Amino acid sequence: MRRFIFASSFLLILLSCKGSSSGSNNPDTSAERISASTVYFQQSTAIDLEVWYQSGAEPYVRRTALDRDLWQILRGNLTAIFQYRTVKPTLTIPSDLDAMNRLTAGSQENWSTEQILALWRANQMAAAPAGTSRFYVYFLDGYLNDQGASNKHVIGVQIGDYPVLAIFKPVIAASSQGALVIPKFMEQSTLVHEMGHALGFVNHGVPMQGNYQDTEHGAHSTDADCVMYWLNEGASDLQKFVQKLVVEENAVLWGQNVLSDAKALSR
Numbered sequence: 001m002r003r004f005i006f007a008s009s010f011l012l013i014l015l016s017c018k019g020s021s022s023g024s025n026n027p028d029t030s031a032e033r034i035s036a037s038t039v040y041f042q043q044s045t046a047i048d049l050e051v052w053y054q055s056g057a058e059p060y061v062r063r064t065a066l067d068r069d070l071w072q073i074l075r076g077n078l079t080a081i082f083q084y085r086t087v088k089p090t091l092t093i094p095s096d097l098d099a100m101n102r103l104t105a106g107s108q109e110n111w112s113t114e115q116i117l118a119l120w121r122a123n124q125m126a127a128a129p130a131g132t133s134r135f136y137v138y139f140l141d142g143y144l145n146d147q148g149a150s151n152k153h154v155i156g157v158q159i160g161d162y163p164v165l166a167i168f169k170p171v172i173a174a175s176s177q178g179a180l181v182i183p184k185f186m187e188q189s190t191l192v193h194e195m196g197h198a199l200g201f202v203n204h205g206v207p208m209q210g211n212y213q214d215t216e217h218g219a220h221s222t223d224a225d226c227v228m229y230w231l232n233e234g235a236s237d238l239q240k241f242v243q244k245l246v247v248e249e250n251a252v253l254w255g256q257n258v259l260s261d262a263k264a265l266s267r
């Protein structure tokens with residue numbers, strides 16, 4: 001099973017992501033991946049995200065309806081990636097905790113990808129209606145179990161061929177260094193990044209138009225200005241990144257290559 005993880009390197013405000021393989025060998029260009037991405041970019045009439053969270057791992061949301069809606073960052077970037085569809089899919093992305101679901105699963109120090117899949121199988125709402133592609137994200141009060149140990153640098157993961165993401169909240173919370181604005185935007189940019197993998201980027205189901213895959217790091221872009229870059233490196237780069245989100249309410253985080261791939265596949 002392949003999984004793609006978005007990591008932060010300890011106290012430095014570093015975002016990084018590395019692809020890793022944990023056993024089975026599904027190539028990124030497998031027929032199944034291409035077929036899933038083709039459905040998203042040619043057939044789905046609706047794209048839904050179900051959000052689940054453990055106590056103590058609540059997603060960041062606006063405090064009142066008058067505040068800026070943080071989840072508009074993910075919603076806006078999904079709108080951008082689907083802009084080339086002839087008939088745009090309806091996007092249903094919750095904004096507030098009352099439209100998200102609390103998990104009853106007890107807290108644990110870390111989670112293996114198999115345990116996250118078991119959590120997904122046990123915690124989902126009614127099946128998606130025909131024509132709807134549904135994705136699931138689990139906010140966990142624990143770390144990724146990376147070969148038997150807690151990996152305290154990994155922020156998020158997208159699991160193999162599944163429409164399943166997880167966010168490791170303690171890693172995000174630890175990034176704040178006193179400025180809450182940083183983890184809030186880091187959380188949203190991680191969601192955009194992991195949804196990018198789930199939709200089929202880079203070369204993870206959506207065929208590439210250009211040669212820009214950072215093969216050394218899996219399904220990532222060589223473009224440092226793209227959210228699908230494996231590492232948004234160093235304080236200055238992230239500063240730029242966070243700045244973009246702070247000042248531009250509708251900042252598009254996808255690089256041009258990713259957008260071109262989406263355009264080429266879209267119908």
Ligand SMILES: [Zn+2]
Nearest residue numbers: 004005017018
């Ligand atoms: Zn990644």
